[in-house]
Amino acid sequence: MGGLTRNPHILSRSACGSSSGSGAAMALRLASLAVGTETNGSIICPASMNGVVGFKPTVGLLSRTHIVPISFSQDTAGPMTTNVQDAWLMTSLMAGHDGLDLVTQEADSYIPILPRQGMAEKDLKGVRIGVVRYRQGDNPQVISKYNQALKQLSELGATLVDIREFEQPEHFWSDSYSVLLSEFHTSINHYLSTTPASLPVNDLASLIAFNSNNPREMALFNQDIFQKSLLAEPIESESYLTARQLVQSAAGKEGIDKLMAQRNVDILVAPSNSPAFLIDGVYGDHSPVGFIGIGYLAAVAGYPHLTLPIGAIKNLPVGLSFIGGKWQDEDVLRIGQIFEAKHEFTIRPNLLPTAFDASELKAVLQGIQ
Numbered sequence: 001m002g003g004l005t006r007n008p009h010i011l012s013r014s015a016c017g018s019s020s021g022s023g024a025a026m027a028l029r030l031a032s033l034a035v036g037t038e039t040n041g042s043i044i045c046p047a048s049m050n051g052v053v054g055f056k057p058t059v060g061l062l063s064r065t066h067i068v069p070i071s072f073s074q075d076t077a078g079p080m081t082t083n084v085q086d087a088w089l090m091t092s093l094m095a096g097h098d099g100l101d102l103v104t105q106e107a108d109s110y111i112p113i114l115p116r117q118g119m120a121e122k123d124l125k126g127v128r129i130g131v132v133r134y135r136q137g138d139n140p141q142v143i144s145k146y147n148q149a150l151k152q153l154s155e156l157g158a159t160l161v162d163i164r165e166f167e168q169p170e171h172f173w174s175d176s177y178s179v180l181l182s183e184f185h186t187s188i189n190h191y192l193s194t195t196p197a198s199l200p201v202n203d204l205a206s207l208i209a210f211n212s213n214n215p216r217e218m219a220l221f222n223q224d225i226f227q228k229s230l231l232a233e234p235i236e237s238e239s240y241l242t243a244r245q246l247v248q249s250a251a252g253k254e255g256i257d258k259l260m261a262q263r264n265v266d267i268l269v270a271p272s273n274s275p276a277f278l279i280d281g282v283y284g285d286h287s288p289v290g291f292i293g294i295g296y297l298a299a300v301a302g303y304p305h306l307t308l309p310i311g312a313i314k315n316l317p318v319g320l321s322f323i324g325g326k327w328q329d330e331d332v333l334r335i336g337q338i339f340e341a342k343h344e345f346t347i348r349p350n351l352l353p354t355a356f357d358a359s360e361l362k363a364v365l366q367g368i369q
Contacts, residue, residue, distance in 0.1 A: 004279065007049060008349035009316055013276040014285065016045035022080045023050035027349050033090055034080040039070040039180070040299040043078045044307045044321065048272035051309045051317030051347040053340075054080045055087040057329050059302030061107050062091070063098035066195075069187035071180050072103070073244065074299055082346070084308060084337040088114045091329065112330035124338055125157035130263050132270035133164045137292035139274060142318055145311035146271050149320050152342050153269070161263045168250050175243035176300055181225070181232035182240045188229075204230050220281055252301035256294075257325055267328070267335055270294050272307040272319035293321055304329040306336045309347055315358055317347045 005020035007013040008027050015024045019036030023046030026034050036043040038056045047054025056078045064075050079090035095111040098104045131150060136143055154160055169175075189203045201207045208226050211217040233240045249255075259268060270293045277287045298305035303326055307319040322339075324332040352358060 006279070007276045007316075008351055009051065009347070010276070010350075010352045010355055012278060012354045013316065014049065014279050016041075016049040016273070016276065018042040018046075019054075019080065020046045020050075023047050023052060023054070026050065026052040026080050026082060027347075029082070029348075033086060035077055035090075035094075036080045037067055037075065037077050038299065039074045041295050043080060044295045044305055044319075045273055047080050048307045048309070048319030048321075049276040049317065051312070051319075051349075052080055052082060053084055053087050053306070053308045054078065054319075055084075055091060055307075055333065056298065056305045057091055057095070058110070058304050058327050060103040060105075061095045061110060061304075061327075061329060063096070063101045063104055065098055065100045069184070069191050071183040072187055073179070073183060073248070074302060075187075076302075084306070084333060084340045085114065087306070088112060088333040088337065091333070106327075110327040110329065112333055121334065121338060122341075123157045124153065124335065127158045127267070127335060128263075128265040129153055129158045129160050129335075130259060130265035130268040131160050131162050132268055132294055133162050134166055135292055135294050136271055137274060137289060139289050139292075139313075141313045142271055142274060142292070145313070145318050146320070149310045149339070149343065150269070153339060156338060156342055161265050163259060163263060163268070166255075166259060168255065169246060172247060172250050176247040176296075178232065179240065179244045179247055181229040182235050182237075185229045185232055186235050247300050248302075250300075251297045252303065252326070255297045256301055256303055256323065260325060266324075267332060268294065268321075268323045270321045270323070272321045275313045275316035275318055294323065295321060298323045302326065304332045306332050308336055308340055308343075309345055310343060311345060312347050314355060315350060315352060 005015045005024050007015040008024050019042050022034035022036040025031050027050040043054045043056045059076045062077045069075055079087040081087045092112055092114050095107055097107045185204055193202045201210050208223055272293050274287055274289050274292055304324050306322040309317045310320045311318055322332050322336045
């Protein structure tokens with residue numbers, strides 16, 4: 001409604017999406033607590049690129065009732081905060097069974113309860129951590145921050161186990177996209193037809209027509225994804241069911257579960273994302289060095305994923321991801337909180353117009369003159 005959300009660290013940079021508003025607001029301390037929603041990276045990416053804590057819980061721990069949907073197999077809400085304890089507290093209060101959301105039937109058994117006396121443990125002795133190397137990217141500055149964090153995990157007593165390879169099905173990306181297209185068509189139709197709000201549309205087809213007749217909606221973006229979703233295979237079709245089974249197995253049972261079991265580790269860690277890329281209204285989102293980390297596996301599998309800031313590269317924050325198996329939300333939050341207490345890093349935005357406006361760069365240039 002107010003225009004594009006900008007990254008408060010460098011305003012020409014992306015705040016990532018889709019929960020960019022929550023990430024930017026937390027970075028600027030415009031709120032004490034915030035909620036984001038994620039289908040595939042929409043809590044983790046803005047939290048990481050804005051330098052705050054973000055937690056995507058196990059799908060089914062928090063209700064999705066009245067949240068605009070994309071995918072009923074991946075959608076979830078989650079907290080975005082300034083520290084892990086706040087994220088843990090928010091999760092414990094927001095979690096639970098909702099009769100309007102069938103996926104939450106088991107939620108009451110897995111609510112992560114925050115210890116009353118603060119941190120119950122001070123170290124990670126006995127914890128085995130899988131270090132994701134095959135998706136750490138090749139940015140030496142990101143890898144340096146990652147290695148510093150790993151050193152601190154080791155100092156806390158954790159045993160680190162490198163993971164340097166992982167194979168996923170050839171059609172994983174295309175199948176995961178087709179699943180989202182099919183589920184969005186069904187989900188948005190249900191949402192628009194059942195919402196108590198008075199809307200000018202009640203299904204995806206009428207939404208596309210509405211957008212086509214409103215220049216404001218089409219000023220920057222087209223409707224390619226909406227139109228593909230309109231033509232996607234129905235969720236009753238064999239092709240959809242086959243694709244969904246393939247991607248969920250590849251990400252869960254044959255992905256995160258297998259990686260953890262084969263290496264006998266309790267949790268996985270990886271860089272969350274590269275530093276924020278430039279906003280580009282012509283070519284759209286693109287990360288020059290590619291997207292890193294394994295957040296996509298946690299998203300598709302529906303598993304818990306925590307990110308917290310570990311450092312800055314040229315005034316832009318980078319985050320560290322902690323990922324566990326289904327319903328391991330409390331383990332992920334506990335390990336993340338213990339690491340956070342050791343690491344003690346926070347970053348506050350400078351609202352720089354561009355990277356060229358950094359004070360340290362200006363000082364160097366003035367010295368040359």
